[in-house]
Amino acid sequence: MREPSAVAESSPVAVTQVQEQTRPWSETLRPYLYVAPALLFFALFFFYPIVYMIYLSFQDWTLLNLEEMEWVGLDNFSTLFSDPDFHLVLKNTLIYTFLTVFLGIAIAFFLALWLNRKAKIYGLVQGAIFSPHIISLVSVSMLWMWLMDPQYGLLNAMLESVGLPPSTWLADPGTALYSLVLVSVWKVVGYNTLIFIAGLQSIPQDIYESAALDRSPAWRTLYKITIPMLSPTIFFLLVINTISSFQVFDTIYIMTQGGPVNSTNMLVYYIYEQGMDFYNGGIASAASVVLLGLAGVLTLFHFLFLAKRVHYR
Amino acid sequence: MKKWKTNLLVLAVSMSTILAGCGNQASSGSTPAPQSSQQAGEQPAGDKKAVEIDFWYALSGKNGEYIEKMVKEFNASQKEVIVKPAYQGSYYENHSKVLAAVASGNQPDVTMVEIASIGAFADAKVLEDLGPYANGEESKYIKGLMGNSYWNDKLYAIPFNRSTPLLYVNRDMLKAAGLDPNGPKTWEELKQYSQKLTKKEGSKTITYGFSTPIDIWFYEALVFQSGGKVLSEDGKQFMLNSPEGKAPLEFWTGLLKEGIMKAPPGEKYNAWDVAKQDFLNQQVGMIFTSTGDLKGLVENAKFEVGAAFLPANKSYGVPTGGANLVVLSKSSDEEKKAAWQFVKWMTDTKQTIGFSSETGYMPVTNEAVESADMKAYYEKQPNFKVAIDQLQYGAPRPMVPGYKELQEVIMTEIQRAVLGQASVDDALKAAEEKAVKLLKK
Numbered sequence: 001m002r003e004p005s006a007v008a009e010s011s012p013v014a015v016t017q018v019q020e021q022t023r024p025w026s027e028t029l030r031p032y033l034y035v036a037p038a039l040l041f042f043a044l045f046f047f048y049p050i051v052y053m054i055y056l057s058f059q060d061w062t063l064l065n066l067e068e069m070e071w072v073g074l075d076n077f078s079t080l081f082s083d084p085d086f087h088l089v090l091k092n093t094l095i096y097t098f099l100t101v102f103l104g105i106a107i108a109f110f111l112a113l114w115l116n117r118k119a120k121i122y123g124l125v126q127g128a129i130f131s132p133h134i135i136s137l138v139s140v141s142m143l144w145m146w147l148m149d150p151q152y153g154l155l156n157a158m159l160e161s162v163g164l165p166p167s168t169w170l171a172d173p174g175t176a177l178y179s180l181v182l183v184s185v186w187k188v189v190g191y192n193t194l195i196f197i198a199g200l201q202s203i204p205q206d207i208y209e210s211a212a213l214d215r216s217p218a219w220r221t222l223y224k225i226t227i228p229m230l231s232p233t234i235f236f237l238l239v240i241n242t243i244s245s246f247q248v249f250d251t252i253y254i255m256t257q258g259g260p261v262n263s264t265n266m267l268v269y270y271i272y273e274q275g276m277d278f279y280n281g282g283i284a285s286a287a288s289v290v291l292l293g294l295a296g297v298l299t300l301f302h303f304l305f306l307a308k309r310v311h312y313r
Numbered sequence: 314m315k316k317w318k319t320n321l322l323v324l325a326v327s328m329s330t331i332l333a334g335c336g337n338q339a340s341s342g343s344t345p346a347p348q349s350s351q352q353a354g355e356q357p358a359g360d361k362k363a364v365e366i367d368f369w370y371a372l373s374g375k376n377g378e379y380i381e382k383m384v385k386e387f388n389a390s391q392k393e394v395i396v397k398p399a400y401q402g403s404y405y406e407n408h409s410k411v412l413a414a415v416a417s418g419n420q421p422d423v424t425m426v427e428i429a430s431i432g433a434f435a436d437a438k439v440l441e442d443l444g445p446y447a448n449g450e451e452s453k454y455i456k457g458l459m460g461n462s463y464w465n466d467k468l469y470a471i472p473f474n475r476s477t478p479l480l481y482v483n484r485d486m487l488k489a490a491g492l493d494p495n496g497p498k499t500w501e502e503l504k505q506y507s508q509k510l511t512k513k514e515g516s517k518t519i520t521y522g523f524s525t526p527i528d529i530w531f532y533e534a535l536v537f538q539s540g541g542k543v544l545s546e547d548g549k550q551f552m553l554n555s556p557e558g559k560a561p562l563e564f565w566t567g568l569l570k571e572g573i574m575k576a577p578p579g580e581k582y583n584a585w586d587v588a589k590q591d592f593l594n595q596q597v598g599m600i601f602t603s604t605g606d607l608k609g610l611v612e613n614a615k616f617e618v619g620a621a622f623l624p625a626n627k628s629y630g631v632p633t634g635g636a637n638l639v640v641l642s643k644s645s646d647e648e649k650k651a652a653w654q655f656v657k658w659m660t661d662t663k664q665t666i667g668f669s670s671e672t673g674y675m676p677v678t679n680e681a682v683e684s685a686d687m688k689a690y691y692e693k694q695p696n697f698k699v700a701i702d703q704l705q706y707g708a709p710r711p712m713v714p715g716y717k718e719l720q721e722v723i724m725t726e727i728q729r730a731v732l733g734q735a736s737v738d739d740a741l742k743a744a745e746e747k748a749v750k751l752l753k754k
Contacts, residue, residue: 063412063413064434064439065438172732257580259728276413277721279412280718
């Protein structure tokens with residue numbers, strides 16, 4: 001493999017150093033002026049709310065009465081972490097995220113390998129798999145609720161017709177979380193597949209040709225060429241899928257409302273429930289800070305430990 | 314400084330409200346209510362300009378359509394007030410939207426609030442004290458329905474769509490099984506009836522005798538029937554970790570184990586819908602649901618529907634339910650006056666008779682119950698009278714502010730017990746531990 005990194009790293013630094021010494025003030029300022037509107041927008045709608053949310057997590061407050069806020073320090077956090085329901089919520093969120101991300105990426109990867117061909121039929125299948133991505137998650141949830149109805153649902157009818165025992169789907173604490181995973185995997189697979197196919201098509205054919213000349217078996221080609229060459233794609237999907245799974249809300253709100261017995265209650269729904277149903281603004285803010293922290297830590301982990309393994313051409 | 318912060322928070326909240334697709338009309342800014350109220354007061358240049366008020370309701374389907382019709386009638390009946398009605402989803406959803414709207418300053422002027430949540434709203438000073446408006450007139454409402462109208466001795470809410478749970482039976486099915494078509498009178502009879510009505514085909518149950526959502530409301534009813542209470546009189550003690558609190562759960566889990574009762578799947582009102590659907594499809598013979606479902610069930614059933622008291626354990630007993638109308642304190646004086654005029658009209662004898670006969674909810678004034686119209690209607694449709702008769706065993710729902718969250722906690726715990734995730738004792742003990750914290754607030 002070529003090693004362009006040494007050149008790429010050293011040259012821009014040298015160039016900027018030279019420029020900075022000779023550049024007049026207005027020149028230095030200009031780029032900042034260009035990004036100022038965007039930066040202002042970010043500050044107002046992203047940084048400020050985050051900082052204010054952290055501030056709110058130290059208060060005891062409710063939306064019903066904003067005049068009466070009380071500084072309670074870390075009380076909200078200690079209440080949160082001593083609440084067994086919150087432990088369950090964290091556990092559910094992690095299981096859900098892991099399964100959704102893992103299955104969503106693995107299935108999409110193999111689908112992409114299969115669909116990365118030229119005939120028309122593959123394009124059609126690809127379109128069909130992608131279509132869930134553009135349907136509103138609310139309608140998707142309603143549809144799956146019907147499909148998963150334990151008594152009248154299509155899924156159980158199908159299971160029974162091939163002689164399998166019916167499932168309880170959303171009705172039982174033991175199966176509800178996995179049913180939600182199923183829906184989100186179904187929803188995300190099409191998008192992931194599309195990204196994978198784009199990735200596959202950007203791999204130069206000559207590498208495969210030389211592998212074929214060397215009589216590399218299919219599995220080795222996959223392991224030594226396809227996967228490394230796709231690693232930026234995998235990394236990208238990993239990061240965005242993790243973050244979006246962490247923030248799952250719509251399906252829970254429509255399909256289970258966190259139940260039965262909190263078995264599908266996850267972070268964002270918990271925040272909604274605390275803030276909007278129970279009027280515990282402080283607890284909701286504290287849980288939001290936890291969400292921010294967790295998503296941040298996971299993303300950092302991805303970048304620190306996995307980014308090294310990503311091979312950019 | 315404080316105000317500046319509040320305004321920004323309000324901005325954030327209103328943004329989120331818009332994002333959530335609540336469809337409120339754009340708020341005119343984040344100015345706190347008192348100022349905007351004065352502006353609104355100055356606005357009408359001509360002497361008599363109609364006051365526009367917003368009314369949020371939480372009933373869907375036929376019942377919702379009838380509310381829309383009533384509002385139209387009210388608007389046509391006079392010229393001073395124009396009411397703009399808006400459906401906001403279930404009680405839960407409506408509460409959340411009212412909360413968000415109050416925070417962002419574009420709250421409705423009149424809304425329905427589920428009776429157990431009135432304490433929470435009143436305690437946060439969101440509701441207008443209606444005492445001065447009613448001025449003693451409130452005595453015209455049925456006393457048994459006023460239990461959730463007062464908070465700290467002030468009148469905050471007027472009964473509107475009020476209900477009790479009823480036992481609905483499929484009379485045709487009961488007759489075919491050789492049972493009394495009026496339905497079971499006691500828990501023991503409910504069990505016997507369920508045994509007789511349950512039909513199996515191999516290992517699969519085709520028909521269940523009985524079904525009820527595992528909902529706090531029905532649980533409260535069964536606790537009352539067992540001689541118990543949810544909270545002590547002062548609202549500070551949790552009373553369910555007791556024989557009276559355990560009896561209902563043991564009764565339900567017993568029926569479930571025997572395979573003669575179905576616990577409908579789904580959360581909150583989804584489970585209610587399943588129960589009703591199963592009843593209409595004749596897959597269960599008897600269900601508990603609200604009297605507000607009476608009209609809909611009678612109209613859609615292909616069999617004779619009977620309504621009866623909830624069966625007694627030690628005695629009969631039911632919580633009242635449904636929603637009351639409230640006026641929001643942040644509205645301007647003019648809007649509040651208009652709002653009261655509307656509330657008064659909606660709950661007046663003539664309107665409540667119409668609403669009751671079209672939905673199954675109880676009429677709310679004494680005069681309505683005694684009226685010739687209502688009596689003639691009951692003569693024709695005796696099912697509609699059951700809820701009113703049952704009211705003599707009715708009790709208000711707990712309404713301390715903490716109960717809004719506590720009822721969800723109890724519901725989760727009783728479901729845990731019913732689904733076999735925990736023993737009855739453990740579930741109620743867990744509920745008690747959380748209740749102690751919540752009731753301290």
